[in-house]
Amino acid sequence: QQQVKQSPQSLIVQKGGISIINCAYENTAFDYFPWYQQFPGKGPALLIAIRPDVSEKKEGRFTISFNKSAKQFSLHIMDSQPGDSATYFCAASGDKIIFGKGTRLHILP
């Protein structure tokens, strides 16, 4: 019940394409859903986050889509660029934060 399931484990996208990473949770007490981006040799850093009272949040090329009834949320990266190549973690926060297992994204130049 405390897990956050993230897929795919790895993803290769052509430059200019759309990258989509999906996450699912079970605990309805979660009330904050952040996405973190981690470049090699660095710590994870907050990319974008959403609370369950909205269905979508957009910041530049990054969009979170949130489906409360299905208990799923996803990250969409529009016009993917080689600089977006990184590991992405979804997370869900309630009385503690639970991270997904990460998606290694590689954008082909």
Place this chain on the structure above:
Amino acid sequence: DTAVSQTPKYLVTQMGNDKSIKCEQNLGHDTMYWYKQDSKKFLKIMFSYNNKELIINETVPNRFSPKSPDKAHLNLHINSLELGDSAVYFCASSQAWTGNTIYFGEGSWLTVV
């Protein structure tokens, strides 16, 4: 003006040794964490402190002992290091216990040989 800083960044040591990783945050946050990231990139929480009090102690061997001398510092001491302890250890902090952004340090790469 680094928000969460940890030292050392790289550490190579022999099995059986004792080592410490230090962490400091200058964000004025109440909560600090230690995370372990293995070779598969999985992020696993080890400990969490809120206002210097231990909140989370996930199933971590008691060879690992955190110490929080004040709200801005959370150090990790590891006794009798084993090969399986090789990983990247991240210190992190957040303003409050739940529902807040976690700020990570740059990591400490520990290699046990």
